[in-house]
Amino acid sequence: MRFHSITRFLGIKDDHVEVFDTGEKEKSFWFQLHTKVRKQTCPKCKEKTKRIHGYRWQCIQGAPIAGKKVELHLRKRRYICTTCSRTFFEKLSFMERYQRHTVMLSQEVLSLSSEMSFTHAGSLLGLSTNRTLRMLDQRHIPVRKVLPRAIAIDEFKGDAGNERFQTIIVDVERREIIDVLPDRRAETIETYFKQCDTGNVRIVVIDLSKAFKEALRRQLGNPLIIADRFHFMRQAYWAFDKVRREIQQELYQEYRIRLKRHKEVLWKSPSRLNEKGKERVEEILGKHPELRKAYELKNELDKWFKTSDKDNAKAGLEKWFSLVDESGVEAFKNVVKTFKRWKTEILHSFMYPYNNGFIEGVNNTTKVIKRMSYGIKSFSRLRKKILWRQVVRTHAG
Numbered sequence: 001m002r003f004h005s006i007t008r009f010l011g012i013k014d015d016h017v018e019v020f021d022t023g024e025k026e027k028s029f030w031f032q033l034h035t036k037v038r039k040q041t042c043p044k045c046k047e048k049t050k051r052i053h054g055y056r057w058q059c060i061q062g063a064p065i066a067g068k069k070v071e072l073h074l075r076k077r078r079y080i081c082t083t084c085s086r087t088f089f090e091k092l093s094f095m096e097r098y099q100r101h102t103v104m105l106s107q108e109v110l111s112l113s114s115e116m117s118f119t120h121a122g123s124l125l126g127l128s129t130n131r132t133l134r135m136l137d138q139r140h141i142p143v144r145k146v147l148p149r150a151i152a153i154d155e156f157k158g159d160a161g162n163e164r165f166q167t168i169i170v171d172v173e174r175r176e177i178i179d180v181l182p183d184r185r186a187e188t189i190e191t192y193f194k195q196c197d198t199g200n201v202r203i204v205v206i207d208l209s210k211a212f213k214e215a216l217r218r219q220l221g222n223p224l225i226i227a228d229r230f231h232f233m234r235q236a237y238w239a240f241d242k243v244r245r246e247i248q249q250e251l252y253q254e255y256r257i258r259l260k261r262h263k264e265v266l267w268k269s270p271s272r273l274n275e276k277g278k279e280r281v282e283e284i285l286g287k288h289p290e291l292r293k294a295y296e297l298k299n300e301l302d303k304w305f306k307t308s309d310k311d312n313a314k315a316g317l318e319k320w321f322s323l324v325d326e327s328g329v330e331a332f333k334n335v336v337k338t339f340k341r342w343k344t345e346i347l348h349s350f351m352y353p354y355n356n357g358f359i360e361g362v363n364n365t366t367k368v369i370k371r372m373s374y375g376i377k378s379f380s381r382l383r384k385k386i387l388w389r390q391v392v393r394t395h396a397g
């Protein structure tokens, strides 16, 4: 009885398991575990039996205690069915079948691996990197297969499994990653949707990918598609930067460097510039009238983006289209082409509050993960790391 709390401490919830003896070595604690006889159901004929066939000793590794390894020496009992003579081992929930470690240890592997490198996680748990990876690979992480009302699809550069980009599926309202997909191909998304219950999906936030849009239409019928704000606004900043780079090309070395250095101040919205910044911008634009045009187009769009609502977004956008037309700046004409193709989805983003922000947060999360586990080649390990990190964080916060 006095060892009862120890079993709990070891993560053993099976109440027919008892600590028979325990001791301490230089680098480890050991526990001898016995089990009580219990009526068993034969796995073959389902008859009840209590007849013991024999015992086998098994050594199991547990989660470390106070930085020391934990060895569990289990006297495992084999029963025999009195009806059909089948022999079988008793069931124990604290260890996984065919494994030489406790469920608790593999849980710790997963939790630590989601916050640090696999090697570091393993070393804290007294495991080699290979064993850590094997344990991680054996773990199955349950994911939601019934998709919610509003989802977002976005990509990130994970560089795993020979693919530069991976895709995340996000529950927009609950702000949760639902799953991570190995690449950003339309077929992959379609296959994913086929494996899910998509009956509730009404709203999908996506970047400006035609392939995704078509895949959504094929698999989800006719959901309301919203263009992600970050993705469409980015187009204007890229266009502006294209103009800047073109001008830069024509400049002498000395001025070229200066203009490059001023990229940041030019990207900022004018309202956020201090006096010195404003002066610098004015100095640059004074020398390059073409850049001034691009600068004003970028700022106009930014203003539209920040001040429009569902009632005036459409008119404002059309007004901006004509400004671009008048300016004749080629790089922005391409933005207008894209915006016209995605006009409905872009305007949807002013009607519904489901966009931006969270995807950005997710992108930062994957950036963090990327930094910590630079060089994860296996997609499934990267996926587990991302999904489990979220589980850990959700429970902690």
Ligand SMILES: [Zn+2]
Pocket: 042, 043, 044, 045, 046, 047, 081, 082, 083, 084, 085, 086
């Ligand atoms: Zn039987």
